[in-house]
Amino acid sequence: MGQEVPALVLWSARLLIFLSHALLFGLVPVTLLVLRPAFASANLATEDQGISLLRRTKIVVLVSLLAGVAGTLLTFLNNALEDASLRDVGLGFGSIERVLSNSFGQWQAIRFPLIAAIGILLLGRTGRWLLAGAGTSETPAPKRWWAAWSILSAALLLTIPFSGHAGAHDLRATAVTNDFSHLGFAATWITGIVALSYLLPGGWGRSSRDVPISLLAPAVDRFSRVAFWSISAVVVTGSINTILHVGAFSPLFNTGYGRALLLKVGFVCVILAFGAMNHFLLRARLNESLRTEQPSHHAAILRRNVRTELLLGIAVMATTSWLVGSAPPA
Amino acid sequence: MSTHPSDTKGATWGTSRSCYERLQLGSSNSPQVGNVETSTTISIGVTYVRKRNLSAAARLGLLIPVAVLVVAGGSVALAHGILESANPAPDSTASKPPRVVTTTLSEDPVPDGRYIVRDGCGKVVSKDFTVDGDTISAPTPDGQPGKWQVRFDFISSADGHRYNETYSFSVKGNKDCSAPEKPAAEDDAEDEAEGAESSSGASGTAHEETGGSAHAADAGEAGADVPAVPLTIASAAAIGLALLGRKNPPTT
Numbered sequence: 001m002g003q004e005v006p007a008l009v010l011w012s013a014r015l016l017i018f019l020s021h022a023l024l025f026g027l028v029p030v031t032l033l034v035l036r037p038a039f040a041s042a043n044l045a046t047e048d049q050g051i052s053l054l055r056r057t058k059i060v061v062l063v064s065l066l067a068g069v070a071g072t073l074l075t076f077l078n079n080a081l082e083d084a085s086l087r088d089v090g091l092g093f094g095s096i097e098r099v100l101s102n103s104f105g106q107w108q109a110i111r112f113p114l115i116a117a118i119g120i121l122l123l124g125r126t127g128r129w130l131l132a133g134a135g136t137s138e139t140p141a142p143k144r145w146w147a148a149w150s151i152l153s154a155a156l157l158l159t160i161p162f163s164g165h166a167g168a169h170d171l172r173a174t175a176v177t178n179d180f181s182h183l184g185f186a187a188t189w190i191t192g193i194v195a196l197s198y199l200l201p202g203g204w205g206r207s208s209r210d211v212p213i214s215l216l217a218p219a220v221d222r223f224s225r226v227a228f229w230s231i232s233a234v235v236v237t238g239s240i241n242t243i244l245h246v247g248a249f250s251p252l253f254n255t256g257y258g259r260a261l262l263l264k265v266g267f268v269c270v271i272l273a274f275g276a277m278n279h280f281l282l283r284a285r286l287n288e289s290l291r292t293e294q295p296s297h298h299a300a301i302l303r304r305n306v307r308t309e310l311l312l313g314i315a316v317m318a319t320t321s322w323l324v325g326s327a328p329p330a
Numbered sequence: 331m332s333t334h335p336s337d338t339k340g341a342t343w344g345t346s347r348s349c350y351e352r353l354q355l356g357s358s359n360s361p362q363v364g365n366v367e368t369s370t371t372i373s374i375g376v377t378y379v380r381k382r383n384l385s386a387a388a389r390l391g392l393l394i395p396v397a398v399l400v401v402a403g404g405s406v407a408l409a410h411g412i413l414e415s416a417n418p419a420p421d422s423t424a425s426k427p428p429r430v431v432t433t434t435l436s437e438d439p440v441p442d443g444r445y446i447v448r449d450g451c452g453k454v455v456s457k458d459f460t461v462d463g464d465t466i467s468a469p470t471p472d473g474q475p476g477k478w479q480v481r482f483d484f485i486s487s488a489d490g491h492r493y494n495e496t497y498s499f500s501v502k503g504n505k506d507c508s509a510p511e512k513p514a515a516e517d518d519a520e521d522e523a524e525g526a527e528s529s530s531g532a533s534g535t536a537h538e539e540t541g542g543s544a545h546a547a548d549a550g551e552a553g554a555d556v557p558a559v560p561l562t563i564a565s566a567a568a569i570g571l572a573l574l575g576r577k578n579p580p581t582t
Binding site for chain 2: 075078079082083086087097098099100101102103104105106108109110112113114116117118119120121125144145147148149151152155163164165167168324325327328
């Protein structure tokens with residue numbers, strides 16, 4: 001019996017990689033491009049809300065960095081163990097060397113410096129620039145920082161398709177490009193959901209008294225548009241992925257991969273229903289409430305929806321982690 | 331279920347609305363008071379929803395693992411294998427013993443692995459094998475008719491997954507399992523085969539006897555071909571780029 005990382009641990013490791021890479025990719029555009037303008041009218045520098053926002057942003061960055069390293073370490077270790085098992089030797093430097101000699105191992109290995117680099121870039125910076133223009137003396141992030149972030153985060157996200165089924169597909173360029181787009185849009189969406197449910201003052205774990213509609217309504221208004229296009233792109237690129245990796249209708253029902261994919265589609269459909277409710281109904285009510293300065297219970301409904309969406313988003317990623325470990329029919 | 335006072339829906343909403351109305355009446359146009367009103371009312375609303383939200387989240391939390399387990403209970407295997415094609419094809423019937431058995435996978439395997447072909451007598455006939463891209467092939471010069479079995483165990487070089495599958499095909503004819511060298515040689519082969527299947531050492535023997543793949547295997551033993559320089563350069567470039575990007579912008 002060979003030595004291997006247990007399947008459940010490996011599955012969790014993949015989930016950690018998906019979640020962490022999504023947050024490390026999505027956090028910057030969502031916070032700096034979507035949320036920051038929404039804070040422009042608020043004076044967050046002296047408020048408890050501003051401190052909470054900074055602290056929570058830092059926590060998300062730190063947790064994502066650690067989760068990314070842990071997930072990558074576990075998958076790397078699993079490969080080294082499998083190599084050792086296949087060769088009937090104990091785990092040693094030779095197995096690690098051999099994992100590094102194939103493209104999968106190389107893409108895994110390059111994640112470590114990329115995660116470290118993104119950590120250097122984000123820690124102590126994202127929070128400050130998030131509050132720029134919202135009552136602080138901070139200036140917005142310079143172009144050079146944006147350029148470095150774009151290159152590093154894209155490279156980090158690219159390690160997923162290159163070390164997965166897309167990288168092994170006959171139409172490699174198409175599969176990798178499509179999978180990269182799919183992951184990028186999904187990352188933007190789920191980071192926005194994390195931002196609305198956790199980062200904003202009054203988010204999860206805080207007293208409900210702190211829900212400020214003056215922050216929530218503009219943030220929801222801005223993110224809602226981004227979410228609409230992101231989730232639409234996720235559906236389109238996901239459909240292309242299905243064509244590339246399933247190829248026909250019947251394997252959807254009679255293969256494990258197909259059934260897992262259907263489950264994922266089911267979760268996405270529920271997310272779409274919640275998203276539609278937020279986008280077409282609650283957003284308008286919140287804006288109206290902000291305009292008339294009248295409180296609204298729709299804020300509470302929206303927050304409940306967003307939290308449910310977050311759980312469903314994690315479920316989608318969990319299913320994807322399973323898909324990554326199973327054989328595509330095509 | 332809950333004993334929280336706000337669980338009494340009518341009372342909660344009633345309180346919420348009346349609070350809101352009272353504050354609204356007294357607020358005039360002061361934005362500060364307006365904020366207080368908003369905060370108070372939403373606070374009550376959130377408290378109300380949280381009671382329901384907990385159970386919804388709990389239900390969802392139960393649903394997700396159950397759904398995943400249902401799917402997992404199907405045929406999804408974490409260590410997957412993808413047999414794309416083979417010659418002779420799985421479950422087919424050949425008219426005579428094949429001289430070469432080939433197996434094509436949908437992903438390129440790393441050269442080291444196990445590839446064991448047994449003939450109709452259950453004897454290992456694949457003394458060596460070669461890996462060329464996604465195709466593994468083994469000469470099988472002395473196979474006997476009957477039910478042949480092919481077993482492969484490889485790691486994908488593309489996605490790191492492990493292939494581990496067995497398939498079989500039939501060969502027409504009458505088998506003669508009393509081969510010339512019989513008992514000793516066959517016993518050795520059996521031992522090798524059993525050893526290979528139980529991951530003990532026959533795979534090493536197979537590698538040593540491997541033609542094209544032996545070089546890769548030996549190279550692997552001596553030290554795999556790790557692109558250390560490109561990996562180091564890429565790592566240094568990533569860290570350097572981050573440090574450059576992080577430099578403080580000029581103060582205004």
